[in-house]
Amino acid sequence: MQAVEEQITTIRQCAHDPSREDELEAVKARLVELIKGPGGGKVKDLIEGALKGELLEVRWELEDILEAAAPPPPAPEPEPEPEPAATHVPEADPQDEMVMVYDDPRGLVLHRTTDGTRWFATQVDPNTGQPATFELPPEQIAAVQQQLAGSPYWVVGTGA
Numbered sequence: 456m457q458a459v460e461e462q463i464t465t466i467r468q469c470a471h472d473p474s475r476e477d478e479l480e481a482v483k484a485r486l487v488e489l490i491k492g493p494g495g496g497k498v499k500d501l502i503e504g505a506l507k508g509e510l511l512e513v514r515w516e517l518e519d520i521l522e523a524a525a526p527p528p529p530a531p532e533p534e535p536e537p538e539p540a541a542t543h544v545p546e547a548d549p550q551d552e553m554v555m556v557y558d559d560p561r562g563l564v565l566h567r568t569t570d571g572t573r574w575f576a577t578q579v580d581p582n583t584g585q586p587a588t589f590e591l592p593p594e595q596i597a598a599v600q601q602q603l604a605g606s607p608y609w610v611v612g613t614g615a
Contacts, residue, residue, distance in 0.1 A: 463486075
């Protein structure tokens with residue numbers, strides 16, 4: 456470990472002398488190799504201990520060595536793709552035609568099949584800001600019609 460202390464002393468001497476820049480870089484490279492090699496933990500500990508009480512320029516050089524010898528950070532895990540909004544409309548029979556029956560400009564649109572057996576609601580998903588369409592369960596259709604009974608946004612002539 457005497458060799459490491461001698462290298463640190465050389466860094467102290469070279470840190471203030473621009474004419475010794477090449478020597479400084481060579482010493483730093485040797486110390487990085489020592490840290491990466493066997494017994495590198497002791498070398499790293501000596502360099503970290505030398506940081507305390509050093510002049511700022513010397514500390515910067517020693518920190519550069521520690522950064523260069525540090526293992527690369529683990530690759531960040533890719534963020535999971537957000538699930539697409541529920542825009543999938545269940546498949547309807549080709550003879551089923553969709554008719555708009557309710558159109559509230561605040562964001563709710565209701566469609567039904569021409570035979571009236573299936574109803575679909577489209578509204579803005581507050582998480583994504585995108586419209587999401589979903590089928591209303593048959594037991595909710597009457598409840599929705601009752602809740603919206605006095606609304607002026609029913610489409611005239613649809614028989615809803």
